[in-house]
Amino acid sequence: MSETSTADRILDAAESRVQTAGYNGFSFRDLAEDVGIKSASVHHHFPTKEALVTRLTDRYTDRFFAGLKDANDAAGRVAAYRSAFRQALLNDKKMCLCGMLGAESGGLPGAVTAATRQFFERIVAHLAEGLAGACSNPRQMALAIVARLEGAMILARAYGSVEMFDEATAGLDVMAA
């Protein structure tokens, strides 16, 4: 009985499109066709593209944490992050939504860039918390790990192969040892 609202289905379509082609790589008509309505109806739910993607980014951030396997030890938390990022690649070789928007941030509306930054601030803080005690500079280590995960997704997409992600992130937990 999982009833999905039209607004959520629009966000689902937008999420997939942004992760595949970026902010400027899709249109309201694309989303309308994905959902099975008209573009004017999409505007009824989200007045502008900026508002839509800002909301999408917030939802992505919330869901990211909700789907994260909880772990108390440093290695376990790193593994959870690695697994979370890898999951997007398995689903149609998609980029991390905020990795994509972060790369494109120079040409995005301010609200989208702000929401993207919040995603990174939250995951870096959460990851650093998990690394406390396991290394001398947890925040710097967290930044390094997130950077490697985002970059590994770029490599996997450029090569068209999920294995590149696995190779580029092999031994990630050793970094935190």
Added chain:
Amino acid sequence: MSETSTADRILDAAESRVQTAGYNGFSFRDLAEDVGIKSASVHHHFPTKEALVTRLTDRYTDRFFAGLKDANDAAGRVAAYRSAFRQALLNDKKMCLCGMLGAESGGLPGAVTAATRQFFERIVAHLAEGLAGACSNPRQMALAIVARLEGAMILARAYGSVEMFDEATAGLDVMAA
């Protein structure tokens, strides 16, 4: 006496635009205004956007190697790569061209994706060569380092701060030790 051809000036403008806003973040008219000509003249030099960006990506790859400080030892070569990537951020907080195109590769013309992949294949091979003997799996280490550099650029752009790049890549050479 450095005479720059119109074609090169178009590529310069396109390079800056792609690194800032991505493949779909600029138009032929944008480039024409940057250079001081009309969009029809841009098409005279590059028939399609796909052809333009493909050629741009090839030029970027060649220039990347030409500008790379040569080093024989592993740590020196890693430092050269770090410095090369960092340079783009200093110039108006730009993303690595191929990092941007790699992220967007799911929505790009085939020739652009192929040229992007070549960039990564070349730098990974070159970096791995420099790491031979310094670690047990040079290619895997090269992938990890390139991933971290690309991801660090995303972080720096999302935060709007070059310092994030420095933090996320701190002790990069230690990885290769």
Added chain:
DNA sequence: GTCTATAATTTGATAGAC
């Protein structure tokens, strides 16, 4: 909440004069 219709602008691209 969805639709038709449409506005206003931008896009990639072409034809042909100079």
Added chain:
DNA sequence: GTCTATCAAATTATAGAC
């Protein structure tokens, strides 16, 4: 090699009927 002029299509967005 650059221009004017133009095209066909796509874009974000709005007005108003149902």
